Amino acid sequence: MKWTEKVSMRLAKCLKTEETPHSLGTLAHGIEIFLLNAINLAALILCSLVFHLFREAMLLFCFFYLHRLFSGGVHLRSPWTCLGATLALMLGGGYLLKQLPVVPAPYAQLLILAVVGISFRINYRYAPAEHTYVPHNPAVQRRSRFILLLLIGTGCFFFSLLVEYIYQTSMTYALAVLLQSVLLMPRTYRFVSRLANF
Structure with missing residues (x-):
């Protein structure tokens, strides 16, 4: 134990x-x-x-965790590998966001729309992920998917509209939603399963 x-x-x-x-x-x-x-x-x-990434990593984590509450996603078997993966994703994402060059607002808006559009499609198809500790209830799953897609759509609209004023926050939102979405995909589950067996 x-x-x-x-x-x-x-x-x-x-x-x-x-x-x-x-x-x-x-x-x-x-x-x-x-x-x-x-x-x-x-x-x-x-x-x-x-690593001087507090603002970037914590904001990324907040957006990521908010969406993951409704979507679920791949889980690692050991809490310590989960800790390592969380640190790698959030610190790596924070570093990427800190180094991200500022692009003109129209291009940033297109990037946010593309990333969030891909994420919306993945979430529509695979969310919410099934868990062993969450009962399989179609009504609860539909409600969770609806809330999640509403969050993604609202966030996309809000952050693409305000990208000129809160550029890094908008990019952080797009990256968080993309990370959360990738962790729902069957390929990610297979990859993590192979890593765990290895």
Whole structure:
């Protein structure tokens, strides 16, 4: 048993009462996910500060996580490989955004529309991703897909309209949506599965 499982089980035992509708295992699992996300966020904050990418990486992470809440996507088996992948994606994306040259607004708008258009199509086709811990409910899936596509469409409109004034934020949004979308594709699942077996 991993240390996160042990800590989560201890906390779940402290929190579980007779009135709690969830089982001890469900509570422990939720606490463990919260702990792992807190560790990931703390590591991201620390590493982004060390590499002077705090603003870029944190904004990218916020947009990415907002969309991922509704879409799901590929998951890694180990929390530590997940941490490594999160750091690589967010810090790599932050570095790319920091180095990104400013292009004239019409070209930036076309780029945002193209990237978000591709992302919209991927999300329409594959979102939300199925999870072992989320019940298969077509009504919930339709609602999640609707919210996600509405978020993407609204964000695309808003950020392409304001690209002249908030250029880097607009580009960050486009990159976050693209990253989130790529993690929904079956090819990504196969690639991650091969890496895990390797």
